[in-house]
Amino acid sequence: MSGNTWGRLFRVTTFGESHGRALGAVIDGCPPGIPLSEEDIQQDLERRRPGKHRGESPRKEPDRVEILSGVFEGLTLGTPIALVIWNKDPRPSAYEPLKDVFRPGHGDWSYYWKYGRRDWRGGGRASGRETVARVAAGAVARKVLATYGIEVRAYTVALGGIRAEKWDPAEAERNHLFCPDPEAYERMCARIEEARREGDSLGGVVEIRATGVPPGLGEPVFDKLDAELAKALMGIGAVKGVEIGAGFAAAEKRGSENNDPLTPEGFLSNNAGGVLAGISSGQEIICRVAVKPIPSIAKEQKTINERGEPVTIRIGGRHDVSAIPRIVPVCEAMVRLVLTDFLLRQLALKAFRTHEPLP
Ligand SMILES: Cc1cc2nc3c(=O)[nH]c(=O)nc-3n(C[C@H](O)[C@H](O)[C@H](O)COP(=O)(O)O)c2cc1C
Numbered sequence: 001m002s003g004n005t006w007g008r009l010f011r012v013t014t015f016g017e018s019h020g021r022a023l024g025a026v027i028d029g030c031p032p033g034i035p036l037s038e039e040d041i042q043q044d045l046e047r048r049r050p051g052k053h054r055g056e057s058p059r060k061e062p063d064r065v066e067i068l069s070g071v072f073e074g075l076t077l078g079t080p081i082a083l084v085i086w087n088k089d090p091r092p093s094a095y096e097p098l099k100d101v102f103r104p105g106h107g108d109w110s111y112y113w114k115y116g117r118r119d120w121r122g123g124g125r126a127s128g129r130e131t132v133a134r135v136a137a138g139a140v141a142r143k144v145l146a147t148y149g150i151e152v153r154a155y156t157v158a159l160g161g162i163r164a165e166k167w168d169p170a171e172a173e174r175n176h177l178f179c180p181d182p183e184a185y186e187r188m189c190a191r192i193e194e195a196r197r198e199g200d201s202l203g204g205v206v207e208i209r210a211t212g213v214p215p216g217l218g219e220p221v222f223d224k225l226d227a228e229l230a231k232a233l234m235g236i237g238a239v240k241g242v243e244i245g246a247g248f249a250a251a252e253k254r255g256s257e258n259n260d261p262l263t264p265e266g267f268l269s270n271n272a273g274g275v276l277a278g279i280s281s282g283q284e285i286i287c288r289v290a291v292k293p294i295p296s297i298a299k300e301q302k303t304i305n306e307r308g309e310p311v312t313i314r315i316g317g318r319h320d321v322s323a324i325p326r327i328v329p330v331c332e333a334m335v336r337l338v339l340t341d342f343l344l345r346q347l348a349l350k351a352f353r354t355h356e357p358l359p
């Protein structure tokens, strides 16, 4: 396994480099009969696309997806779905001066040691641009999950030290805000602008919530739902930590505070974040990811080149000040891929348990 494929029953392979010809995904295992159009996928890609706001990379990528296979007369066929997004605005020449220099914090150094050579054009496959393919695949998962009433939404809850105090997704959606607290949103935007002027970058925290998840999704030991969520989210570039439910705060609580009491009307709290013993409890699934500041910054940094010589660099080019907000739809996509895979596994188990006849 080359590490480019995700999932067991709903399998996703992504391909492509940031400054190559195209990126894309092949999805194997999507059930037949799901309505799917390029427009369905496009709406998710639009939220991730660079160049929309100040503080985001100004690279102008239309990020138009083409469905090459697996869909006929507007419905999935059950056969592999191939999606492609052509790169329209690569500018590899901007990376010529960095060709043999390792940018601190990026994948240049570690890719060099793994492969012995690397695509120096913008981080190649280590680029955040790879996530366009995951968001495209995640849109297909969104359509599958919708047939069971499962929805996933994510928002930024902290950025550059500013915390959201409110969770008002309806308001955020109405005004296209990446943060569910409009007041914190304004301060976050100002903080991004400030960091941009200083030639620096910012990190933050994204919270992802999944509603409508039935109890029973997950596996008991290695493929625990929380383990797979953590793996999927940690697999996004710049993500450095994952919490489920109370997460690290659970370590500070007593059992009497941390347990979620059960009543005939349901659970009284959700410190578990919707996962018990690796299997969904039927409560909302809640995860948070810690996103590090963007490594490519205009401020002066010390590094070395491939000959081991010391070099001082200031990185120019078209970089985001923060992976937030563009990472928000990527987090949603990854959670959708995990839930879709587990939904299909549980449906297979349920059909067997109830001995549903085959045609
Ligand atoms: C949506 C998104 C956008 C990103 N934009 C940039 C960027 O403009 N410049 C940059 O140097 N890194 C950017 N990154 C972060 C790097 O891709 C990431 O730091 C790199 O792959 C190294 O991986 P690691 O941070 O997980 O160690 C972005 C990441 C994501 C997910």
Ligand SMILES: C=C(O[C@@H]1CC(C(=O)O)=C[C@@H](OP(=O)(O)O)[C@H]1O)C(=O)O
Pocket: 018, 048, 049, 050, 057, 058, 059, 061, 090, 091, 121, 122, 123, 126, 127, 128, 129, 130, 132, 237, 317, 318, 319, 320
């Ligand atoms: C192009 C996208 O993000 C890129 C992520 C990225 C990186 O190093 O991660 C670096 C920048 O690209 P470039 O290689 O052109 O300098 C960003 O623009 C995208 O997300 O579509």
